[in-house]
Amino acid sequence: MDNYVVHVVDDEEPVRKSLAFLLTMSGFTVRVHESATHFLDAAPTVVKACLVTDLRMPDMSGVDLLERLGTMGANIPAIVITGHGDVPMAVAAMKAGAVDFIEKPFEDEVLIEAIKRAASQLEDVVDISHDVASLRARLDGLSVRERQVLTAIVAGLPNKTIAYELAISQRTVEVHRANIMSKMQAKSLPQLVRMAIALEAHERNS
Structure with a gap:
């Protein structure tokens, strides 16, 4: 995982801090973004990374974010975090390019394993x-x-x-x-x- 960066996008600061702590303690390099717009500003310079984003955010949804990234030609494996009952949105996110989705609440290891799969380009998707x-x-x-x-x-x-x-x-x-x-x-x-x-x-x- 050397030089591999996990970008966390969530509009709630406690969630960003919690995920950043979990992933940092698990050995990942982490960058946090308070909005999809903020991440899009940084996206052109993002390499060797994956994205962990919430689906429901006020400025731009996770689906819209992935669609924008696709338009930009950004090849960033994305994992979306969904609330209960958001499977239709999660399906839309996967059609927009997400490689995985995780339903809340989830065990820490579930997210960590999803990120590891994203790092290896999710061979099962290939x-x-x-x-x-x-x-x-x-x-x-x-x-x-x-x-x-x-x-x-x-x-x-x-x-x-x-x-x-x-x-x-x-x-x-x-x-x-x-x-x-x-x-x-x-x-x-x-x-x-x-x-x-x-x-x-x-x-x-x-």
Whole structure:
């Protein structure tokens, strides 16, 4: 991690200080920014780094920040931190270029491991983007109901809403979610979302 810098963007000072302390104690070099605008000013000079940003900020959302970075051509791996119920925004952030998202509250190690993966350019993302045929085969292995549940999951709907819309019990939704994760060989919700985005992009471009 020599010369690797983690840039933290959050409008709340206590959060910035807490994350800076955690990451510094974990051996990272950290820079904090109180707004997305502040980080954008520094972005042209940022190299060998990753970005950790909150999704909901007053001046510019995390999604807008990533879209601006994409327009600038800045190649900075980004991890977004989301509140409960913000999965739709997290999905939008990943479509805008985020490599991972983490839902609050989270364990310290979850963030640290996400940053380490970002530092190594998230090899699983590379694998996903180059292995669409395998993903398609996994998707074809889902039942009609499982594909309906998958669509709802990626849309960010909670189990209760999925159960209501599909007229099934929440317990049945949970069983379907477990089956989907297993059949798609996804280790986490962010990875499942990345798979869905890769398939969507492939279908759109084919």
